[in-house]
Amino acid sequence: xxxxxxxxxxxxxxxxxxxxxxxxxxxxxxxxxxxxxxxxxxxxxxxxxxxxxxxxxxxxxxxxxxxxxxxxxxxxxxxxxxxxxxxxxxxxxxxxxxxxxxxxxxxxxxxxxxxxxxxxxxxxxxxxxxxxxxxxxxxxxxxxxxxxxxxxxxxxxxxxxxxxxxxxxxxxxxxxxxxxxxxxxxxxxxxxxxxxxxxxxxxxxxxxxxxxxxxxxxxxxxxxxxxxxxxxxxxxxxxxxxxxxxxxxxxxxxxxxxxxxxxxxxxxxxxxxxxxxxxxxxxxxxxxxxxxxxxxxxxxxxxxxxxxxxxxxxxxxxxxxxxxxxxxxxxxxxxxxxxxxxxxxxxxxxxxxxxxxxxxxxxxxxxxxxxxxxxxxxxxxxxxxxxxxxxxxxxxxxxxxxxxxxxxxxxxxxxxxxxxxxxxxxxxxxxxxxxxxxxxxxxxxxxxxxxxxxxxxxxxxxxxxxxxxxxxxxxxxxxxxxxxxxxxxxxxxxxxxxxxxxxx
Numbered sequence: 001x002x003x004x005x006x007x008x009x010x011x012x013x014x015x016x017x018x019x020x021x022x023x024x025x026x027x028x029x030x031x032x033x034x035x036x037x038x039x040x041x042x043x044x045x046x047x048x049x050x051x052x053x054x055x056x057x058x059x060x061x062x063x064x065x066x067x068x069x070x071x072x073x074x075x076x077x078x079x080x081x082x083x084x085x086x087x088x089x090x091x092x093x094x095x096x097x098x099x100x101x102x103x104x105x106x107x108x109x110x111x112x113x114x115x116x117x118x119x120x121x122x123x124x125x126x127x128x129x130x131x132x133x134x135x136x137x138x139x140x141x142x143x144x145x146x147x148x149x150x151x152x153x154x155x156x157x158x159x160x161x162x163x164x165x166x167x168x169x170x171x172x173x174x175x176x177x178x179x180x181x182x183x184x185x186x187x188x189x190x191x192x193x194x195x196x197x198x199x200x201x202x203x204x205x206x207x208x209x210x211x212x213x214x215x216x217x218x219x220x221x222x223x224x225x226x227x228x229x230x231x232x233x234x235x236x237x238x239x240x241x242x243x244x245x246x247x248x249x250x251x252x253x254x255x256x257x258x259x260x261x262x263x264x265x266x267x268x269x270x271x272x273x274x275x276x277x278x279x280x281x282x283x284x285x286x287x288x289x290x291x292x293x294x295x296x297x298x299x300x301x302x303x304x305x306x307x308x309x310x311x312x313x314x315x316x317x318x319x320x321x322x323x324x325x326x327x328x329x330x331x332x333x334x335x336x337x338x339x340x341x342x343x344x345x346x347x348x349x350x351x352x353x354x355x356x357x358x359x360x361x362x363x364x365x366x367x368x369x370x371x372x373x374x375x376x377x378x379x380x381x382x383x384x385x386x387x388x389x390x391x392x393x394x395x396x397x398x399x400x401x402x403x404x405x406x407x408x409x410x411x412x413x414x415x416x417x418x419x420x421x422x423x424x425x426x427x428x429x430x431x432x433x434x435x436x437x438x439x440x441x442x443x444x445x446x447x448x449x450x451x452x453x454x455x456x457x458x459x460x461x462x463x464x465x466x467x468x469x470x471x472x473x474x475x476x477x478x479x480x481x482x483x484x485x486x487x488x489x490x491x492x493x494x495x496x497x498x499x500x501x502x503x504x
Contacts, residue, residue, distance in 0.1 A: 014063035036193050038209070092141070092148050094147065101115075212233060265319075266278060267314045268313040273299040288486075291457075297472055403434020410426075478497070479494040
């Protein structure tokens with residue numbers, strides 16, 4: 001007897017707004033039994049928001065969601081679980097000091113004996129070998145993801161959402177996971193498969209939906225797609241596709257950049273989620289680092305700044321190796337880092353603009369007391385120069401708009417008089433007007449002699465600001481583009497791991 005043809009899940013004209021910003025703009029898609037539906041899109045396309053609505057973490061503002069033909073709107077993840085929907089996150093949520101069995105059955109009703117029997121039957125059915133009494137601390141990432149999948153099946157989920165499941169797996173572990181997904185398909189389970197790895201779509205998926213800026217820009221059976229058609233769906237509207245020769249895409253510095261002083265050199269640097277990275281950065285240069293989530297860009301920036309350790313390689317500032325220096329010492333030597341998450345790492349929201357601006361250099365100003373007059377003078381200087389809209393330098397940061405908060409974060413690090421500034425997603429979460437101001441500031445920093453390392457998921461931002469672009473994919477630099485070859489479509493190809501050999 002065949003499987004029912006009605007969709008397991010159907011979404012019609014889904015909208016979601018956040019503070020005036022529309023993140024989902026009429027999204028419609030469906031998932032059938034025994035089907036893998038790939039969801040692909042750049043950073044900020046709306047994938048996470050859509051999945052959070054499906055799993056009950058967000059509520060849609062408009063639109064209808066149907067599970068097995070019945071309209072529903074979940075108000076919690078628990079409600080989604082009861083309806084058969086389970087999300088396997090990119091980073092497995094494992095309790096390391098509990099056993100495999102305890103991790104799978106936590107929160108499930110029933111006796112310990114009956115739950116153990118249920119899990120054992122699932123393992124036999126799937127052909128997986130897991131020691132239920134093994135401590136979770138000893139598991140590989142692949143085994144942790146298997147636990148997440150079994151958690152969903154033990155809760156009788158028939159809709160699984162896999163979020164970037166292969167981002168940290170070896171080739172052997174990926175093969176094992178794909179075999180598992182195919183087994184789940186045979187059991188009638190429907191799978192949403194979120195990925196940045198386009199080749200995996202053609203290996204595994206039945207259908208694909210491309211999200212771009214909150215809309216479905218392309219959708220259909222995988223057999224209807226080529227790599228190029230997927231890329232066109234991912235690119236911003238009105239992008240002109242350039243067919244550049246590969247040998248011309250890897251040109252070095254322009255003549256103007258070559259005469260400027262080399263400020264930063266990274267050689268064969270490896271660390272968490274990045275491997276064998278080498279590049280140079282010059283004064284009066286903006287080097288863009290492009291890539292998708294999981295490419296290793298932020299991890300590289302944090303390692304250069306000293307927030308995380310490196311495995312091997314060299315970081316040289318003005319020709320001197322700084323691997324042994326603390327973060328304060330690196331700041332004193334002229335290296336600063338403006339983080340992506342300003343609320344977590346960049347600002348003190350409950351204190352004043354003045355205190356925020358001076359916070360990165362207090363260790364320089366005084367060892368024994370706060371030099372208030374110096375602080376105020378410094379704050380007024382940067383509030384004026386960066387055109388921060390505030391009532392005074394005593395205003396608390398939480399009362400400022402996102403764009404003005406970002407200007408204060410920039411001021412905080414500019415007060416350290418840097419030679420190299422690393423900007424990680426400098427315009428994330430700010431409006432168009434503030435974005436223009438940030439662009440102006442970045443260009444002024446470059447013109448004033450700073451070397452800028454710009455990390456951004458916005459291809460247009462990378463294209464408009466960068467003198468060179470270094471594209472990362474899965475922890476490695478896959479291409480470096482000189483100014484004349486920086487085009488959104490070229491960057492996108494390499495960011496998604498595509499080479500000329502796989503283009504069709």
